[in-house]
Amino acid sequence: MIEVNAAPGIRMHEHPSQGEPRRVAEAIVESLFPNGQDGRIPIISITGTNGKTTTSRLVAHGFATAGKTVGHTSTGGVYIGGELVQPGDTTGPRSARLVLSHPEVEVAVLETARGGIIRGGLAYDFADVGVITNISLDHVGQDCLDTIDDIAHVKALVGERVRPGGIVVLNADDDRVMAMRSRFQAEAYLTSSSHRNERIARHVAAGGTAFYVEDGQIVEVTGRVRRTVVSVAEIPITLGGTVGFHVENAVIAAAAMRAAGLPRRIVGKALRTFEPDRNQGRCAMFQLQNGAYVILDYAHNPAGFQRVGEWLARLPHKRLLAVVGVPGDRADHVVEQAAQALVPWFDQFVVKEDEDLRGRKPGEIAHILQTAMKQSAPQAVAVVLSEVQAMEAAMRDMQNGDVLCVFYEKLAPLEERLSQLGALRVNGLVVSSDGPSYAML
Numbered sequence: 177m178i179e180v181n182a183a184p185g186i187r188m189h190e191h192p193s194q195g196e197p198r199r200v201a202e203a204i205v206e207s208l209f210p211n212g213q214d215g216r217i218p219i220i221s222i223t224g225t226n227g228k229t230t231t232s233r234l235v236a237h238g239f240a241t242a243g244k245t246v247g248h249t250s251t252g253g254v255y256i257g258g259e260l261v262q263p264g265d266t267t268g269p270r271s272a273r274l275v276l277s278h279p280e281v282e283v284a285v286l287e288t289a290r291g292g293i294i295r296g297g298l299a300y301d302f303a304d305v306g307v308i309t310n311i312s313l314d315h316v317g318q319d320c321l322d323t324i325d326d327i328a329h330v331k332a333l334v335g336e337r338v339r340p341g342g343i344v345v346l347n348a349d350d351d352r353v354m355a356m357r358s359r360f361q362a363e364a365y366l367t368s369s370s371h372r373n374e375r376i377a378r379h380v381a382a383g384g385t386a387f388y389v390e391d392g393q394i395v396e397v398t399g400r401v402r403r404t405v406v407s408v409a410e411i412p413i414t415l416g417g418t419v420g421f422h423v424e425n426a427v428i429a430a431a432a433m434r435a436a437g438l439p440r441r442i443v444g445k446a447l448r449t450f451e452p453d454r455n456q457g458r459c460a461m462f463q464l465q466n467g468a469y470v471i472l473d474y475a476h477n478p479a480g481f482q483r484v485g486e487w488l489a490r491l492p493h494k495r496l497l498a499v500v501g502v503p504g505d506r507a508d509h510v511v512e513q514a515a516q517a518l519v520p521w522f523d524q525f526v527v528k529e530d531e532d533l534r535g536r537k538p539g540e541i542a543h544i545l546q547t548a549m550k551q552s553a554p555q556a557v558a559v560v561l562s563e564v565q566a567m568e569a570a571m572r573d574m575q576n577g578d579v580l581c582v583f584y585e586k587l588a589p590l591e592e593r594l595s596q597l598g599a600l601r602v603n604g605l606v607v608s609s610d611g612p613s614y615a616m617l
Contacts, residue, residue, distance in 0.1 A: 186200045186201055186204075217276075217281060217282055217283060217284060218282075218283045218284070218304045218305075218436055218437070219276075219284045219286065219300055219302075219303040219304050219305075220232075220235055220283070220284070220285045220286065220303065220304065220305040220307065220432055220436050221286045221288045221298075221300070221303040221305070221306050221307065221334050221337075222235070222285070222286065222287050222288060222306075222307040222309070222334075222432070223287075223288045223289065223290075223293075223306075223307070223308055223309070223331045223334040224307070224308050224309030224310050224311065224331065224347075224353075225309070225310050225311055225312045225313075225314050225327070225477065225479060226309065226310055226312065226421070226475070226477070226479055226480050226483070227309040227310065227421060227424065227425045227428070228250075228251075228267075228287045228288075228289070228309055229250045229251045229252060229287060229458070229474075230413070230422065230425045230429075230455055230458055231307065231309055231425045231428050231429045231432070232248065232249075232250050232285050232286070232287040233248070233250065233252075233450070233454065233455055234425065234426065234429035234433075234446065234447065234450055235285050235429050235432050235433055235436075236248040236255070236285040237446050237449070237450050237454065238429070238433040238438055238442060238443060238446035238447075239282075239283045239285065239433075239436075239438070240257075240258060241442055241445055241446040241449065242438055242442050244282045244283045245257045245280050245281055245282045245283070246258070246281070246282070246283050246284075246285055247274075247275030247276070247278055247281035247283070247284045247285070248275070248284075248285045248286075248287075249266050249267060249271045249272055249274075249275055249285075249286050249287050250266065250267065250287040251265045251266070251267055251287065251289075251474070252456055252457070253266055254266045254271050254274055254275060256275070256278055256280065256281060257280065257281075261274075262274065267287045267288060267289035267291075267292055268289065268291065268292025268295070268296055269292050269293075269296040269297055269298060269299035270292075270296065270299075272284070272286045272288070272292075272298075272299030272300065273299045276299060276300060283436075284300075286299070286300075286303075288334055290319075290321075290327060290330050290331060291318075291319070293330055293331070293333055293334075294319045294330060295319075298333065298334075298337060300337075301337070302337055302338060302339035302342070303334070303337060303338050303339065303342065304338070304339060304342045304343075304436060305338065305342060305343050305344070305345065305432055305435045305436045306334045306335045306337065306338040306342070306343075306344045306345070306360075306362070307334070307344075307345040307428060307431075307432050308331060308332075308334060308335055308344070308345070308346055308347065308353050308356065309347055309353075309424075309425070309428055310347050310349075310350045310352075310353060310479070311324065311327060311328045311331065311350060311352035311353055312324070312352075312477065312478065312479035313477060313478050313479065313510055313513060314327070314476075314477035314478075314479070314506070314510065316506065316507050316509075316510050318505050318506070324352065325352075328352050328353075328355070328356060332356045332359055332360075335356060335359065335360040335362070336359055336360060336361075338360065338361075338362040339362070340361070340362070341362075342362045342363075342435075343362055343363050343364070343365055343435035344360050344362045344363070344364050344365070345364075345365045345366075345367060345428060345431045345432050345435055346364050346365070346366055346367070347366075347367055347368075347424070347428060348366040348367060348368045348373050348375040348376050348379070348386070349367075349368050349369060349370075349373060349424070354375060363384075363385075364379070364384065365384075365385045365386065365387065365431045365434070365435050366379045366384065366385075366386045366387075367386065367387045367388065367424075367427045367428050367431045368386070368387075368388040368389070368427070369388070369389050369420065369423060369424050369427065370388060370389060370390075371388050371389065371390035371395075373388065376388055380397050380398075380399065383398070383399045384398070384399075385397070385398040386398075387405070387427050387428075387430050387431040387434070388427065389408060389423060389427060392407055392408050392409060392417065393405070393406070393407055393408065394406050394407075394408060394426065394427055394430055394447075396430070396431075396434060396440065403440060405430050405434075405440055405443055405444050405447075406430070406443070406444040406447045406448060408423055408426070410447070410448045411423075411426050411447045411448065411450070412448070412450060412451050412452055412603070413425075413426070413450060413451075413452050413455050413458075413459070414426060415452075415459075415603070415604060416604075418487065418490060418491075419459060419487050420483065420486065420487060421483045421484075421487070422458075422459070426447055429447070430443050430447065433446065451603075452603050453601065456587070457472060457473070457474050457584070457587045458473060458474060459471060459473055459484075459487075460472040460473070460591075460601070461601070461602045461603060461604070462594050462599040462600065462601055462602065463599060463600045463602050464571070464574070464597065464598075464599050465597070465598050465599075466574070466575065466576055467575075467576030467577060468571070468574040468575060468576060468577065468578040468579070468580070469493075469578070469579045469580070469602075470567070470571070470579075470580045470581075470582065470594060470599060471488070471579065471580070471581045471582070472581075472582050472584055472587060472590055472591070473581060473582070473583055473584070474583070474584065474587075475583050476501075476502060476503060476514075476583060477502075477506075477510070477514060478510070478513045478514045478516070478517040479517070481500075481514055481517040481518045481583070482517045484581065484583075485517070485518065485520065485521030485522070486521070488521060488579060488581060489521055491579060492577075493577060493578065493579040494575070494576075494577035494578050494579075495523045495524065495574075495575075495577075495578045495579070496521060496522045496523050496524075496578075496579050496580075496581070497522060497523060497524045497525070497526075497570050497574065497578060497579070497580040497581070498518060498521075498522040498524070498525050498526070498570075498580070498581050498582075498583065499525075499526045499527075499528055499563070499566045499567050499570050499580065499581070499582040499583065499584075500514075500518055500525060500526075500527055500528070500545065500583050501527065501528045501529050501530055501541065501542070501545070501563070501583065501585065502514045502541055502545060503530055503532075503534055503541075503585075504529070504530065504532070504533045504534035504535060504536035504540070504541050505534035505535060505536075508544055511541060511544045511545060511548070512544065512548040514545070515544075515545050515548035515549045516548065516552060518549070519549055519552050519553040519555070522555065522581075523555055524555055524556050524570070525549060525553075525555060525556065525557045525558070526557075526558045526559070526560050526566045526567075526569050526570045527542045527545045527546050527549075527557060527558070527559045527560075527566075528542065528559075528560055528561055528562065528563050528565075528566035529541050529542050529561045529563075530563070530585040531563070531585060531586065532585070538561065539559075539561065542559050542561060543559075546559055563582075563584060563585055563586065563589070563590065564589050564590060564593055566582075567580070567582050567590060567593065568593070570582075571597075
């Protein structure tokens, strides 16, 4: 053996002292990027206030269903090929770069949050598909963002950085999202939960592409051509179409997958095979041994509380209880509006605080929430600062048919405690005179 060189030089081949030069560098580059390829992979970037994680999970599942190795960033961690490689809230540019630098990744699905954009920008130059789910009150008071318009201005960057020839997916049910549209150069796919949306009608009449719900079906329409993608009732996370915000997420995800080139057959299959347990920490249902139910959900802003409350009110139940908290870095008026959004839906509250106070004093956020609730609610409002202890306190007098929703900060400790108490994971609930029944996952 004469020599082993970890980084062999090519100067002697390109510029020999004697003999004919050999175009080694060109051959190396051609082997890395054959047939004129540029080494890029499809990038789907998803932002908004609510629904980002579920939508990104659906899109990632769609590409996995198509046989692709997917790199996926979300509030649940970084996943490569379905394997968790970095836990935590990973929605910033550093996590996205981890995905984009991985040699096995064929498609990048990036949940792209406001904080990462402000502090580190985007991890890419252009995405192939940009998605904006909705814009509502949250994060005001952080990073010099004083209004919802400030939030919208930041999130609009995802739509602005869609490549020429790419597609931006916009929720036509959201006024603030549609107000951004003039800022985007890319073609738009519009989505709606209803075929009666006038913006959809105008867009389709002009030859545009839209996705919406009609007669219980998610349909894709371009001009006069209408095709069915999937029945809403067949999408497990919508619980038979009863979870309105997951119906909305599914429509947006369908549009994003189609915009990225997946066939309708694959999109429909992906939506039908995405089971609730894949959507960790979103509307996760557990049945207690006494017949009561506990639901864990990550909603943490006024719009999120409103949507979950609307859904829970339609579920069969005797009483609705809630363990609630709001991140400490939100402005006081955001916390107060969160309280107002919660009050109409629940019969009893236990207010808790996040372990990470985000600059607040212990008990400060809980006091603001409790005070705002008591001003407009006759319900009992207790305060138990520890999240797990707050759940235990709320469960103490729960009876057959009661439903408790815990709006959590940290999922694992709550799931562990419920397991210790013998709770069973379920995907539906029914309360009848003979007692509750449930469907096991």
